[in-house]
Amino acid sequence: MRPDVLGVSYSISADDLLSKVNKIRADNNLSPLSMSPLLALAAKSKAADMLSKNYWAHFAPDGSTSPWTFIKESGYNYVYAGENLAKGYSDSQSIVTAWMSSPTHKANIMSSHYNDIGFAIVPGRLMGEETVLVVQFFGSTSDAPVASINEIAGVRSQELVAQPKVDMRQTAKTFSLVLLSLLFITFIFDFAITKTKKLPRLVGHNLDHIILIIIFVTFILIQNEGGIL
Numbered sequence: 001m002r003p004d005v006l007g008v009s010y011s012i013s014a015d016d017l018l019s020k021v022n023k024i025r026a027d028n029n030l031s032p033l034s035m036s037p038l039l040a041l042a043a044k045s046k047a048a049d050m051l052s053k054n055y056w057a058h059f060a061p062d063g064s065t066s067p068w069t070f071i072k073e074s075g076y077n078y079v080y081a082g083e084n085l086a087k088g089y090s091d092s093q094s095i096v097t098a099w100m101s102s103p104t105h106k107a108n109i110m111s112s113h114y115n116d117i118g119f120a121i122v123p124g125r126l127m128g129e130e131t132v133l134v135v136q137f138f139g140s141t142s143d144a145p146v147a148s149i150n151e152i153a154g155v156r157s158q159e160l161v162a163q164p165k166v167d168m169r170q171t172a173k174t175f176s177l178v179l180l181s182l183l184f185i186t187f188i189f190d191f192a193i194t195k196t197k198k199l200p201r202l203v204g205h206n207l208d209h210i211i212l213i214i215i216f217v218t219f220i221l222i223q224n225e226g227g228i229l
Contacts, residue, residue, distance in 0.1 A: 038118065
C-alpha cells in the first residue's frame with residue numbers, strides 16, 4: 001500500500017513505536033526513552049490543531065504557533081525538545097523505517113539530549129484526504145540528566161530543538177575585539193593628529209601600542225570556536 005493512499009485500516013500504536021525506537025537506541029548504546037503523558041498530550045493537541053486548521057507542517061499557518069506551543073501548554077518544562085511527523089502510513093514499522101531514512105528525523109530518534117517521548121496517532125481528514133497523523137514529541141526537563149551536548153541545536157525542517165544556550169566564550173571574545181578595536185582607532189587617530197600637527201608628546205610609543213593591539217587581535221581571532229549548543 002502506498003503511504004499516501006491509506007484506507008480505514010491501520011496498525012499503529014504508541015507502544016509499538018516506542019519499542020521500535022528504543023530498540024534502535026539500544027543497538028547504538030543510547031539510553032531508552034520513557035513515555036511521557038505530558039508529551040503525549042502535547043502531541044494530541046498538535047495533531048488536533050493540524051486537522052482543525054487543515055495544514056501539514058511543524059509551524060501553523062499563523063507563523064507563531066510552533067511545536068513548543070503545545071509542549072509548553074501541556075505543562076512539560078523542557079530543556080531540549082524535538083518533533084517528528086508522519087502521515088499516510090498503515091503500520092508502525094513503515095513509519096520508523098521512513099524516519100530512520102531521513103537524516104533529520106533520525107537525528108531526533110538518535111539524540112542523547114532526550115529522555116522522554118510522547119506520541120499521538122490520530123485518523124482524520126487532512127487536505128481533502130482521509131489519513132492518519134502521527135506526531136512524535138521528544139524532550140528532556142531540567143531535572144533529567146543529559147548524556148551529551150555535542151549535537152545540533154536550532155530549528156530545522158524536521159529537527160526542532162530548544163533555543164541554544166548563550167555561549168559566554170563567544171560573548172567575551174566579541175567584547176574583547178570591540179574594546180581592542182576602539183583602542184586601536186583611538187591610537188591611530190592620536191598618532192595621525194600628533195604627526196600632522198607636529199605636537200609634542202609627554203608619553204610616546206604610540207606605534208608600539210598599535211602593534212601590540214594588532215598582536216592581541218590576531219591572537220583572539222585564531223582561537224578555536226567553542227560553546228554549548
